[in-house]
Amino acid sequence: xxxxxxxxxxxxxxxxxxxxxxxxxxxxxxxxxxxxxxxxxxxxxxxxxxxxxxxxxxxxxxxxxxxxxxxxxxxxxxxxxxxxxxxxxxxxxxxxxxxxxxxxxxxxxxxxxxxxxxxxxxxxxxxxxxxxxxxxxxxxxxxxxxxxxxxxxxxxxxxxxxxxxxxxxxxxxxxxxxxxxxxxxxxxxxxxxxxxxxxxxxxxxxxxxxxxxxxxxxxxxxxxxxxxxxxxxxxxxxxxxxxxxxxxxxxxxxxxxxxxxxxxxxxxxxxxxxxxxxxxxxxxxxxxxxxxxxxxxxxxxxxxxxxxxxxxxxxxxxxxxxxxxxxxxxxxxxxxxxxxxxxxxxxxxxxxxxxxxxxxxxxxxxxxxxxxxxxxxxxxxxxxxxxxxxxxxxxxxxxxxxxxxxxxxxxxxxxxxxxxxxxxxxxxxxxxxxxxxxxxxxxxxxxxxxxxxxx
Numbered sequence: 001x002x003x004x005x006x007x008x009x010x011x012x013x014x015x016x017x018x019x020x021x022x023x024x025x026x027x028x029x030x031x032x033x034x035x036x037x038x039x040x041x042x043x044x045x046x047x048x049x050x051x052x053x054x055x056x057x058x059x060x061x062x063x064x065x066x067x068x069x070x071x072x073x074x075x076x077x078x079x080x081x082x083x084x085x086x087x088x089x090x091x092x093x094x095x096x097x098x099x100x101x102x103x104x105x106x107x108x109x110x111x112x113x114x115x116x117x118x119x120x121x122x123x124x125x126x127x128x129x130x131x132x133x134x135x136x137x138x139x140x141x142x143x144x145x146x147x148x149x150x151x152x153x154x155x156x157x158x159x160x161x162x163x164x165x166x167x168x169x170x171x172x173x174x175x176x177x178x179x180x181x182x183x184x185x186x187x188x189x190x191x192x193x194x195x196x197x198x199x200x201x202x203x204x205x206x207x208x209x210x211x212x213x214x215x216x217x218x219x220x221x222x223x224x225x226x227x228x229x230x231x232x233x234x235x236x237x238x239x240x241x242x243x244x245x246x247x248x249x250x251x252x253x254x255x256x257x258x259x260x261x262x263x264x265x266x267x268x269x270x271x272x273x274x275x276x277x278x279x280x281x282x283x284x285x286x287x288x289x290x291x292x293x294x295x296x297x298x299x300x301x302x303x304x305x306x307x308x309x310x311x312x313x314x315x316x317x318x319x320x321x322x323x324x325x326x327x328x329x330x331x332x333x334x335x336x337x338x339x340x341x342x343x344x345x346x347x348x349x350x351x352x353x354x355x356x357x358x359x360x361x362x363x364x365x366x367x368x369x370x371x372x373x374x375x376x377x378x379x380x381x382x383x384x385x386x387x388x389x390x391x392x393x394x395x396x397x398x399x400x401x402x403x404x405x406x407x408x409x410x411x412x413x414x415x416x417x418x419x420x421x422x423x424x425x426x427x428x429x430x431x432x433x434x435x436x437x438x439x440x441x442x443x444x445x446x447x448x449x450x451x452x453x454x455x
Contacts, residue, residue, distance in 0.1 A: 006089070008251040010082035016246040017069055019239045021058075022277040023349060024065035025284050028356055030235070030348040031323035032060075034310060042320050050220060050228045052125040058236040065281075067239060069121075076120045076153060080109045081243065085251035090379035092399070099402035100257060101395060103415045104248045104275055107382065111176070113417030114271050115146035115231055118240035122229045123150035133157045133226035135219045137187065137212030139267070140166050140340040140387065141173025142417050143231030148182035161187040161215045163342070164207035172421045187212035194218050194316040209268075209343040210329055214316035221318075232268030232340075233313060233322075233347045241274025244414060249278050252412065259290055259412040261398055265390040266294035266303060266361065267340050269347035275414040277349075280358065292359040294350070295394035297341045297369070299334040299437035302327045303354060303361035307448050311345055324351040327439075328447035334437035340387045362397070364390045365436040370429040372396050373419065385417035386425055 032041035047056040088101040106114035138144030144160040151158035160182050167186040177184045187207045188195040194214035220228035264272035272294045282288040302325045311326040313319035326345040333342040353359050373389030391413045428434050
């Protein structure tokens with residue numbers, strides 16, 4: 001055993017058999033999604049044309065705290081779960097901090113990220129309903145790779161719309177999806193009405209997750225026996241990701257510690273909620289005082305600088321209206337390399353938790369995130385995805401505060417994915433060719449001012 005790391009695993013029998021639904025325990029429940037045509041709260045059946053029916057029920061379930069993981073999904077989880085909880089002695093030494101730093105290593109999944117936890121579940125429920133085709137969007141390609149693989153596992157055909165800038169920046173993720181048998185299209189494209197409208201207005205549009213979502217939903221609605229799947233933002237996605245925190249809870253007990261701070265990067269909320277919510281339930285129910293920090297890019301700061309109101313989850317307005325912190329569904333984020341974090345809004349659960357001060361958010365500039373990623377690689381031997389490097393940067397900030405105060409706090413962060421297919425981004429960073437991107441207050445307010453106001 002290396003003196004620079006210590007890993008904690010679970011036995012097959014200890015792997016959780018249920019997901020945790022924090023909505024059931026929240027004092028202030030998330031506001032309901034709204035039908036944009038009627039302005040009435042959605043019922044599960046309103047979502048049936050787009051999603052698998054069981055996913056629709058999970059999405060709006062605010063009563064059941066525990067949802068059984070189907071046996072076929074659990075069997076697939078066993079291929080890579082439990083993922084290791086690692087004591088990062090190397091990083092602690094590099095920072096000279098008294099803090100005890102742990103990370104949950106989700107990069108060991110077959111596709112290299114946490115995204116497979118929900119992809120397997122969503123593909124299973126689609127298969128059970130008799131669906132033959134699934135569509136989705138992806139930014140950096142981690143979710144697209146996961147859904148492509150999960151679709152292959154359960155015998156489904158997959159079509160993925162990848163944000164154009166990431167399609168060009170990260171060709172190997174595109175190749176991974178195609179290797180699994182998925183059809184991959186750069187978004188915006190000319191294959192959908194939403195894509196055509198966007199390109200007509202702006203022929204050089206480099207895309208966003210909001211544009212890719214519009215195209216994927218349009219394809220699902222217009223294709224027989226096809227359903228849309230989503231890699232973040234929605235509540236059922238975060239539900240499936242709680243396998244991360246539920247495992248980490250048991251592993252931290254084996255390490256004889258409990259986190260004072262839990263940190264994850266933030267795009268739509270899936271990996272943040274996945275690692276945080278199981279621990280957060282002890283704050284809500286048992287009086288614990290753990291801090292929860294979501295680390296988002298400074299170029300897309302919906303939690304730190306957005307507004308809480310109803311907004312669409314996509315550019316074309318195909319989704320329900322969601323109560324969330326948002327920069328506006330027409331917001332076009334800068335072309336940073338953390339493509340999975342380039343989303344204008346936050347999930348409804350996280351938005352309510354932030355509104356109720358049960359969690360915090362920080363914004364991280366691109367250069368700070370890569371600096372932290374390189375430091376982590378040198379200290380722990382793992383090159384992190386640019387998205388995950390935001391969580392590492394926030395962890396470094398907290399660990400250095402402990403160095404100043406002398407407090408030996410316990411910090412847990414989620415390493416949501418590895419960066420071995422993001423080396424072109426590291427090449428640019430090491431060559432000094434990357435820059436920071438920030439949006440002005442004027443840009444934020446201008447975009448938000450155009451949103452429909454719904455009480």
